[in-house]
Amino acid sequence: MISKRLSELRKKRQWSLQYIADQLNIAKSTYAGYESGYRQPSLEAVKELAILFSTTTDYLLGVTDQEQPTIELTNAMFHMTVDGEQLTEDEVMQLVAFIRAKRELEKHKK
Amino acid sequence: MISKRLSELRKKRQWSLQYIADQLNIAKSTYAGYESGYRQPSLEAVKELAILFSTTTDYLLGVTDQEQPTIELTNAMFHMTVDGEQLTEDEVMQLVAFIRAKRELEKHKK
DNA sequence: TAAAATCGTTCGCGATTCGCGTACCTTCAT
DNA sequence: ATGAAGGTACGCGAATCGCGAACGATTTTA
Numbered sequence: 469m470i471s472k473r474l475s476e477l478r479k480k481r482q483w484s485l486q487y488i489a490d491q492l493n494i495a496k497s498t499y500a501g502y503e504s505g506y507r508q509p510s511l512e513a514v515k516e517l518a519i520l521f522s523t524t525t526d527y528l529l530g531v532t533d534q535e536q537p538t539i540e541l542t543n544a545m546f547h548m549t550v551d552g553e554q555l556t557e558d559e560v561m562q563l564v565a566f567i568r569a570k571r572e573l574e575k576h577k578k
Numbered sequence: 579m580i581s582k583r584l585s586e587l588r589k590k591r592q593w594s595l596q597y598i599a600d601q602l603n604i605a606k607s608t609y610a611g612y613e614s615g616y617r618q619p620s621l622e623a624v625k626e627l628a629i630l631f632s633t634t635t636d637y638l639l640g641v642t643d644q645e646q647p648t649i650e651l652t653n654a655m656f657h658m659t660v661d662g663e664q665l666t667e668d669e670v671m672q673l674v675a676f677i678r679a680k681r682e683l684e685k686h687k688k
Numbered sequence: 689t690a691a692a693a694t695c696g697t698t699c700g701c702g703a704t705t706c707g708c709g710t711a712c713c714t715t716c717a718t
Numbered sequence: 719a720t721g722a723a724g725g726t727a728c729g730c731g732a733a734t735c736g737c738g739a740a741c742g743a744t745t746t747t748a
Contacts, residue, residue, distance in 0.1 A: 470621060485696065495737050500697065507735065508621055511580060515639045525635040529625045550677045559680070563673050567660045570669070594724060605708050610726070617706065 469530035470514070471505040477521045477535075478503070492516050579640035580624070581615040587631045587645075588613070602626050 478488060485503075489496040492513060501507030509517065518525045526532045548555045555563075588598060595613070599606040602623060611617030619627065628635045636642045658665045665673075 484694080486694080496696085497698085497738075498736050501736085504697075506698085510735085511618055511621075511624065511639055514621065515641050518636070518641060525639055525641055526628070529621055529635055531625050531628060531635055550674055553681075555677065559677060562680075563676065564660055566673070566676060567665065567669060570672075571663075595726095596724075606725090607709075607727085608707050611707085614726075616727080620706085 470509070470528050471503050473528050473530070474517065475503045477523065481521075488517075488520065491520055580619070580638050581613050583638050583640070584627065585613045587633065591631075598627075598630065601630055 478485075485500050486496050489499045492499065494513070498507065502509045502513075514525055514528060518528055521528075523535050524532070527535050548560065588595075595610050596606050599609045602609065604623070608617065612619045612623075624635055624638060628638055631638075633645050634642070637645050658670065
């Protein structure tokens with residue numbers, strides 16, 4: 469799974485094997501092994517690859533299928549900030565109400 | 579890092595080493611090795627542990643320090659939904675404006 | 689156009705690390 | 719006392735790692 473993900477991400481960015489190997493300070497053949505599935509990267513390497521590709525380790529490992537996480541606002545089991553300041557539960561609910569009202573309005577416009 | 583995280587999460591849930599080993603179908607000593615730092619779990623094990631603990635692999639690996647992800651709304655590099663429906667970039671910006679205005683108002687109330 | 693560089697792939701080697709069973713020590717309930 | 723359960727530590731064989739080297743195919747440079 470991770471081999472597929474790495475291959476996709478690298479090609480999308482048009483990076484070479486050597487470039488990534490240099491970023492992680494490993495041999496080209498080592499990284500090539502990750503993509504071919506011949507080798508498994510160390511946990512540390514997985515971590516660095518996620519950062520390099522600006523994605524999450526969950527995506528690389530196949531825990532999730534989305535390169536960037538999708539958040540359902542009505543699910544309050546996560547935290548959000550605006551300008552670095554935490555949103556309260558109330559504020560999240562107000563946001564949801566705001567979006568719903570706005571959509572309702574647009575539906576009637578048509 | 580992962581050893582520390584695993585140890586914390588397990589103790590918080592008051593689970594035994596044996597229980598987790600059973601869930602992952604590995605030996606107790608194997609999982610114990612993960613917590614002591616004597617061994618590193620396979621990528622597959624990391625994946626399963628994240629699911630078992632209801633957290634993310636990013637947290638286990640120390641990419642992030644939050645058990646549940648925190649999202650900065652002004653960073654538009656992620657996706658959000660309300661009632662399963664994707665928010666547009668415009669809508670996200672409106673939300674941010676809404677929160678900022680609300681906070682400004684509250685600041686003046688005091 | 690010839691030479692050199694870059695790219696991706698594969699393989700063997702030595703070294704490292706894995707997963708398991710086992711043994712050991714505590715604590716607690718029988 | 720005895721046994722079950724939790725946690726820790728270690729040796730062993732097996733599996734896997736990371737690296738350098740070699741290769742053919744393109745692309746770039748001289």
